[in-house]
Amino acid sequence: QQPVQSPQAVILREGEDAVINCSSSKALYSVHWYRQKHGEAPVFLMILLKGGEQKGHEKISASFNEKKQQSSLYLTASQLSYSGTYFCGTLLSGTYKYIFGTGTRLKVLA
């Protein structure tokens, strides 16, 4: 039931791009993305509510394909501050049950 994220881990140099995918076996009606820095709590980045919708947060954007039950997070021209673990999260439709994906560890090197 837990959404699966890929890749599990990625290492980048500053300025490189990355894509993180979130795939669900259940229908997705919304997707939230969070970032967790080492030793800290996860922090909300953005929400996507409609199929095909794209949103942006500085140089981080995301897309949501409702039909494919997938969302992708795009990190452009990565900075050292982007390092952390990224999670997708979603509320199961018609319930209060909120679940997260398996997580992707991202490390940006100077």
Added chain:
Amino acid sequence: DVKVTQSSRYLVKRTGEKVFLECVQDMDHENMFWYRQDPGLGLRLIYFSYDVKMKEKGDIPEGYSVSREKKERFSLILESASTNQTSMYLCASRVDKYTSPSNEQFFGPGTRLTVL
């Protein structure tokens, strides 16, 4: 400023002990959640509560119970701690009266529990 607090950042217990993890939020949120975080497994939902005294099992409830006597407080109880419950435990809250998909979660700082 929204705030979710957890009673301890680090906790060390012995096998068989009863363990209480406390979580308090000051945002008047209806929903509260307990997750455990393990490397490679992401955040897995243990239990959640959508109202006072209301609770539902998450995906991994075995070995845990919860209590929500007041809206702002949600407790996770390990009845008899075991070594496989060594983990990071995260509490979260969320405003949601009508199962709206729009609202994000707010997390506490986490409790690193070690069971020896």
